[in-house]
Amino acid sequence: MVIDEDKCVGCGICVEYCHVDAIRINEERNVVEVVDLESCIECHSCQQRCPQKAIMVYPQIEEVLPEL
Numbered sequence: 674m675v676i677d678e679d680k681c682v683g684c685g686i687c688v689e690y691c692h693v694d695a696i697r698i699n700e701e702r703n704v705v706e707v708v709d710l711e712s713c714i715e716c717h718s719c720q721q722r723c724p725q726k727a728i729m730v731y732p733q734i735e736e737v738l739p740e741l
Contacts, residue, residue, distance in 0.1 A: 674715075676728050678704045680725045682703075685698050690719055696708060
């Protein structure tokens with residue numbers, strides 16, 4: 674998961690839809706940040722709901738390497 678902090682406006686919509694609490698709002702910087710990447714289940718809910726298109730969810734490298 675990659676969050677483009679230049680696009681993120683800190684609205685928190687993505688956080689509401691993350692059912693595994695992998696992301697949160699950084700109150701000081703007013704942007705979303707990854708809290709626990711390992712808990713991300715790559716459901717793309719956050720990415721699909723981000724109005725700024727600031728989130729990209731990619732497969733974990735451990736899952737991709739065996740297929741290369």
